[in-house]
Amino acid sequence: MKFAHIADVHLGREQFNQPFRYEDYLKAFREAIEKSVKANVDFILIAGDLFHVSRPSPRTIRDAVEVLELPRRKGIPVFAIEGNHDKTIRETSVFDLLEHLGLIYTVGLKREPREGEFQGSKRLSENRYLIWGQVGDLEIHGLRHHTRWQLIRNDGAINVLKALFKGKKGILMLHQAIDYLAKDTPYQDAFDLKLSELPDGFSYYALGHIHVRRIAEPSQTGLSGPLAYPGSLERTEVREASHLIRYSSRDRKPKIMENREGPKGFYIVEDFQPKFVEVDARPFYSVRVEGNSKSELKKKVEEVSSLIPKDAIAVITLEGTVKGGIALAEFNDLLKDSGIRYYTFRSRVVGEAVLSKERLSEEELFTEWERELLMHLRVEPKEFSEGLTEFVSWLMERYEKGTPSNVPVSKKTGATPEMKEEKTAEAREEAPQKARVPEKPPEEKKPAKTGKSGKEEKDHEGKPVPKPKNPGSLDAWLRRGKP
Ligand SMILES: [Mn+2]
Incomplete structure (x- = not known):
């Protein structure tokens, strides 16, 4: 049994309001699906956030349909759950549409039972059914994204997941942040479930929501199968940059390094062992330049720009203490002929007059929200x-x-x-x-x-x-x- 585990596609997103980013996200999805089909997988899992919003544009739906037709033509079923970005309380969602077209099978709680080659269902109450995917003997369970307080109630007295999936086996697909795996990621503040709150008994936990890849083996967790986040297919924010450039006040020249959270892709899972398959995401540079005068910052920005490939995205953060502060517009002009595909400046520069001694970080100044x-x-x-x-x-x-x-x-x-x-x-x-x-x-x-x-x-x-x-x-x- 071999399957692909994809998550957090965020189809339809135009990051930075740049139309080329729409194409990037679509291209990454197409590549992941093509590679899965080529690897001859028995089925494909999409563990939430296939779409960036719950009401994707007609163009986004059309593009999703076109890509999802590739596995369908080969008879490879695609099982999916909705993530926090694409779930909806409306009666009919884009997932229903895709399901109606025979392109995906959603698993979880439904009002109607499902019958068919790749699906099973069990009546839970008058108008609630648990729906799962079925490939041979293997059951693919899952539940769309819920908030913690929907899943864990009365101070932990009720654990909806454990009740719902008691005695179940196979695969469990969830779109939640599990503390154990989130804690050493840039998403460490995300928290939906403790490790101990997951139902035991599954051979593989196909997770989504944390945008960087992580695996926890049963030897680490005590659970019956590995927990795995493949991460998002494209770089969704600066913490997932492919490269980091740091140019501090002490440095004579900029330091460039690859970001260990940079590689993007999904898993091909054989015998419940996930293997990472990289997709070709756009290079994304996280640049931090420190200086104590406007001219120093400008000089350093120019120096650094020659290190950034033309097809890249660059987020350049200016730091330091500069008398009178700086205006970001002056820096935009510096790079307008650089040919870099997209760049943006952020300022953490502190004007001396405002805060002379201690530099407060954004974290200290503002609440998380x-x-x-x-x-x-x-x-x-x-x-x-x-x-x-x-x-x-x-x-x-x-x-x-x-x-x-x-x-x-x-x-x-x-x-x-x-x-x-x-x-x-x-x-x-x-x-x-x-x-x-x-x-x-x-x-x-x-x-x-x-x-x-x-x-x-x-x-x-x-x-x-x-x-x-x-x-x-x-x-x-x-x-x-x-x-
Ligand atoms: Mn996501």
Whole structure:
């Protein structure tokens, strides 16, 4: 049995608002699928975030369909779960469309049972079914992304994953940050699940969400199979740069090195042993230049630019203490004839007058959430505003329908019972907060960009959640949404 394990494709993303980045993300996906087909795998897993947003553009859908037709033509099934970026509470999602076209099989909880060559299902309650993939004797289980407080309830008394997958074997696909593997990555702040909260018994844990590759063997974890994150297929942010250039005040010339988090790709898994297969992602340079005057910084930037390949992306961070501060616009001009595909400057330069002695880092000045917000505003204002628009409409949808006992949702929105159930469930979970606007709204909508959602989600643990009648049972969880 041989399969491919892909995650975090983020199809449709135009990083830095650059159309060529759309093509890069698509190219990486096509390469991964082509290499999987060529390796003659029995099936392909996509462990969440196939799309960058839950409502991808028609162009993105068309491109996804075109690529996913490659395995279908060879009779290779593709099993998928939704990640935090592409999950939706809407009745019909792009995943349903792809499934309808016979291009993917989604696994997890569904309203309808699934029958067919590659799928199995089990009735859990009146209108809930557990759906899994089936290839020969092997079962491929999974659950789309959930927040920690949806999975681990009542201070750990209820573990939805353990209840749902009790006694199951085969493969488990999840899109969550597991603390054990996240801790030594640039995504160490991400936290959804402790190692001990994972259900045991599976031969392979196909994970997504952490954008760098990591494997933990059973000898390290005590679990029945390896845990594996293949990482994202393209470089989604500066911490995944291919190369690092550092030019500090003490250095006479810049130091250049490869980033160990740089290589991008996916796993081909044979006998449940993952082997990394690299895809050709665009070179991405993380550059840090330190200087104590504008002229020193400029001179160093010019020197460094000759080390950056023309087809690369470069994020150049200026550091140091400069009297009067600096204006980034002056630096943009320096490189406009460099031919570098895309570059951007960030400033950590401190004006002497403001902070003379101690240099405070961004980490010290801002909360995690503020930094996240600033990063979006600074780097990807367009994307941020799209995300915000989506969030606002989601919020309005939610408030429009009032309290759960209030309105017949379906009349207004045409929602099906499942949608109603899901929404009501959400409304109940949020009931204690209903009277006011959540303080930190964008977290839930855009948590994964840096995987920094963990801390905030943890906060939810302590908040009062209405008690189900029989809190210990899976059935109670499944029935939560019912009126
Ligand atoms: Mn992701």
